[in-house]
Amino acid sequence: MDEAGRDSRLGFEDAIFTLAPEGLGSAQSALGRTRLRTFITLRWLAVAGQTAAVLLVSFGLGFDMPLALCLAIIAASAWLNVFLSFAFPSQRLTRGWEAMLQLGFDTVQLAALIAATGGLSNPFLLLMLAPVTVAALSLSRLRASLIAVLALGLAALMPVLSLPLPWDRAGGTHLPILFQWGQFAALAVGVVFFTLSAARVSQDEARLVRALDAASVVMAREQKLSALGAMSAMTTHELGTPLATIHLVANELVRDLPPGDPHAEDIGLIAEQAERCRGILSAIREARDATDIVHARMPLDALVEEAAAPMKGLGVAVIVRAVPGEGAEDRPPVIGRSPEILHALGAFIENAVSFAASRVEATASWTADQVVITITDDGPGFSSEVLPKLGEPYISDRSEARLGGGDMGLGFFIAKTLIERTGGRIASRNRTPPRTGAVVQAVWPLAALLPRGLD
Incomplete structure (x- = not known):
């Protein structure tokens, strides 16, 4: 099995998708599901801003401009909003293609207004970035790319399809064609940068939300x-x-x-x-898993034994050890039986067993104020590409489209999240050569693991 995929090989992920197959869709499925009210509100803001700018230029600055044409272009957006407000509930979630069509209309409308007021010479040309950025945040990569291409295509047509800048007829300076193409180049760079950066932020957020949902299901x-x-x-x-x-x-x-x-x-x-x-x-x-008042409190080594028990007898030796730290009592501390810790440790041990050559060790150690559980194996270890990213969701090199299986890169993230919810932290590394294998270590303050009512 590929070393780079070891973090995604935590078997309990099958249970996640069995329990909630609809609630944990792909990260891409979360994109494009923006409320209709959001698009309508943004469009009303654009209509108000465009109207104010056109009236200021025409009446405030006294420039001779095609006022009727500009107001007609702005009115098209207003009428679209009126139609959408009456045709659909404002709380309705838009489908991906619907959001793309609306943003495509906004891009064409804004390009038409800029073309009517100077084209590439108009300093408001950079407003073309607005619908492109919204598309990158709310749509899939393909649909956002189509909006970006549409914006650049319309901008490229402006030198031949635009009216002159209004100040030309008022004695203003004629801007050279080189400046106009510089404006286009600036727009192109902005479109590419904002599309890529906004899309990356949006996708990372969607993945993190989905991974947290998976942890909640577990x-x-x-x-x-x-x-x-x-x-x-x-x-x-x-x-x-x-x-x-x-x-x-x-x-x-x-x-x-x-x-x-x-x-x-x-x-x-x-x-x-x-x-x-x-x-x-x-x-x-x-039965040991009957969580009554006795099993609610158990020695640290017994907790690790319970987490490791399902992995014994699978062809790999699973050794559980209890090692007191310097100056600590010989007897392991009695801690609360935590479902989160049991599940996370079980996942780490299962992952170690999957990659071990012959042996996995789960060592529980403690001091007067700290508890450490270390899980090691003698397998190939973490790959150099995966090791710096452990703890992030979706770092597997496998396809994210495989929703039905466990190869989703969520395993380590969920186990790490469960440990952190109990007040611990996770560290991971490879064993020091010439030994091979991976090391996953969980560390808690002892006070965070004590059961309630125990001094």
Whole structure:
């Protein structure tokens, strides 16, 4: 298996997408889902600004300009807003192609207004960046690129399709063609820069939101399992007394029935089944994952043992060790049984087992004020490309389109998030040569792991 993919090989991701296949769509699916009201509001702001600028130039500065044409171009945006306001609910989420068409209209409308007032000579040419930037923030890469190409194409046509700058007819200076093409070059650079930078920021944000959603699903699952364990413990306690009474009474009835009584067999069956139920409840009561008041507090080494237990017997030796730090007590500290820590440690150990050649070690150490859990393996280690990025979501070199599997680059991020929610921090590195393998270390202040009510 590719070394660069080791961080994405955490098996619990399958459960994430099984639990919430619709709630965790791709990062791209989150783009283009902007409310219609947002586009309408931005367009009204543009209409107000354009109208004020045109009236100021015409009446305030006294320039001779095609006022009727300019107002007609502005009115087109206003009428579009009126139509959208009446045709659709303002809270409606736009589809990707709808948002692209609206931004495409805004780009054409703004280009027409600039072309009517000087084209590339107009200093307001840089406003063409506005719809391009909005497209980069809200649309997919392809659709945002189409808006950017449209803006540049319309700007390139302005030297032949634009009216002269209004100040030319008022005795102003005629700007040379070289300046106009310089304006176009500045616009082109701005379009490319803003498109790429805004798109990168938007996609990173969408990926982070999706990764946090995945972590929330994992946490909800762990809390649900923990609650079921507590409920099972309570159920076994409550049912134990009535079942013992039934078993006792049934045995007494069997002894008191005269020989040959036709009900003897039925009463004996009741006693047998009551005994069977008591055995089932006893097994549930003794299960380690029944989170009652006893299991809510457990030694540090027992917590690591529980996290590692599912990985034992899979062909790789999983060794759990408890090593006191300098000046610490020999006995491991008693800490709270945390579903977050169990899940995260289990994920790290599973990942180590997947890449180990023959051995994985989970070492718990402690001092008077700190707890450290270190997981090492003897596999190939982290690749040099992945190691600096560990802890970020979606750093796998696998395709993000594979939503149904676990190769989504979310594993390390989710486990790291769970550790940090408990007050810890994560460090990762490769083992020092000549030894090979990866090292993942979780560190907590001891006070963050103590159960409530424990001094």
